[in-house]
Amino acid sequence: MSDQRFIFSDVMGSDSIYKKNGRVAFYVTTGLILAFLIYYAVISTLGPSRKMAELISEFGPKVEEGQKTGERIYADSAYLSLLKEKSWLQAKTLMAQTDSIYLAINLADSTAEIEISGVIVHSAKISNYRISNILQNGDRNVIYSLFSQPLTIQNDVATIKKEPVMIKIAPKDTSEFQPDVIPDTSLVEHVNLILEVSQGLRIYIYQEESDKPAGKGSTFRFDLYDRLYYAWNALRSAVLFRVPEYQPYIKIKIPREDVKIIYRALPRNGQIAVYS
C-alpha cells in the first residue's frame, strides 16, 4: 500500500514538473514571438527612410556646399510647381516618341489615360486613390525628378489573363468541322491588377465596383494574397537581419471595364507616367 502511495506521489511530482516546464516553455515561446514581432516592426519601419535616401541619392538635386540660394530654389513653391509640370510632360514626351501604348495617370485630374504617340485613345475616371507617404510627403524635388522618367512595367499580377487565348485543334476532315463558339459577353469578370514598375514602385489598379458581395470578396482576396506575399518576403529579409525592401505604391480605383482595357492594352514592358 505504501509502495503504491509512493509511486502515485512520484507520478504526481513528475506531472507538476511537466506542467511547470510546459508553462516556462509557453512563456519563453510567447516572449520570443513578441520580441520577433517588435523587431520585425522596427526593422520594417526603417524601409521607407532607406528608400527615400536611395531616391534622394539618385534623383535629388546636386547642390554644391555653401550654395544657400540653390537649396532655397529647390524648396520654392513657384519653382516646384513648374518642375511638376515639366516632369509630367517630359515623361509623356519620352513615351510618345515610341509607337507603343502607354498609360498616363493624372492623380490631380483623377484620370487614367491610355495614349499612343501623344493621342489619348481611352480615358478612365479615377474614383478613389491612395499613395505612399513618401510619394505624397517626400522631398518634392526628388519625387518630381523620379516621375520625370517613364516607369517601366517589370512584372504584373492580375485576376484575369492578359491574352485570353483559347486553343482549338484543327479538324482532320470536314466531317469533324464545328463552327466557333460565340463568346459569352454577359460574363462578369472581377478585375484587379498590380503593376510592379521600375524604381521599386507598385501601381495597384482596383475595380471600383464593390457593391456586390462577389466583387468585394474578390478585391479583398486579391489584396490579402498580395499582403501575404509582401509580408512573406519582408519576414524572410527580417530573419536574415536585412531591412525589408519597401515598395512605395499608388493605388487607384477605376471602373472594372477600364481596368480590363488598360491591362489588355499595355504591352508586357509598357510604360507609365504619373502626375501627382
Added chain:
Amino acid sequence: MEEEKLPDIEQPLSDEIPQFRGIIVILAERLRKLRNVLHNDKFIRSLKIISIILSAAISALAILAFVIYFVPFLKESIPVHETVVTADHELMKDPLYRKEISNTNRDLQRLNRKYTNYTSGQSYVVINTTENRFFLYRNKQLVREGFCSSGSYTMLKTAEGDKKWIFKTPKGKYRIQGKTTHPVWRRPDWAFVEEGLPIPSSNDPSRYEYGVLGDYAMAIGDGYLIHGTIYKRFLGMPVTHGCVRLNDEDLEVIFNTLSVGSKVYIF
C-alpha cells in the same frame, strides 16, 4: 391509524401547480446531469484542448493581422524627409533663382510644343479591341463611333501540332497602306486547316471568295485589313481572325474619311 400517503414526486401536488412542479423537477435533473458532466475529467480535458486550440488560432490571426495590416500601416505613418515649401519674395530677386525659373519655363514651353505636335489634326480611327468599339476622329473631334469585331484570341493548331496560328488583332499605331473597293478575300492556309479541308496550291481558284469582305477594305499592314462582314450579328464580339470587321454604313464613312497614310490606333 392509517399512515398518510405522501404524494409521489412525479405526481402533481395539486391541480393548480402541476406544470410548475414538473419544470422544477426537470431543471433539477438537468442541473444534476450537468454537474456530473462538468466533474467528468474527459469533458474538462476536451474543454481545455478546445480552449488551447482557440487561443492558438486567435493568437495566429492576431500575429497575421499585425504582420500584414499593422506593420504596413506603421511604415506609412513614419514621417519622411519632407520639403518645406517656401515662397520667399527676397529669393525672387536673386539672379540665380530668376535664371533657374526662366530655364524651367523655357523647357516647359518646348516640351508642350513637342507634345502638342504629336496629336495630329488629320483624321484617324481608334479601335478598342477589349470592348470591340471604334471611334472615328476628324480635326480632333469625334465624328462617329460604333461596334466592330476584332481578333478572337483563338490559337488554331493542327492535330500533329506542327503548325499553329493565333487570331489576334495587332495593337499599336498603324497607317492605312492601301484602300480597295469590292475586295476579294484570298483565303490563307489556316482558312482551309480550320475547316478540315486540304490546303490547295497558292493560286487555286478555291482560295478566292467574293463578297465576304463587304464593299471596302483598308490594309494596315502584315495582311491585316479593316473590312465589312456578312456576320453582322457578331459585331461587338471578338470573333475575327485578326482583321477588324465593321458594318456597311460605318465602313463606308471610315473609308471615305481616311486616306492612305491616315493613322489607325489599336489598343
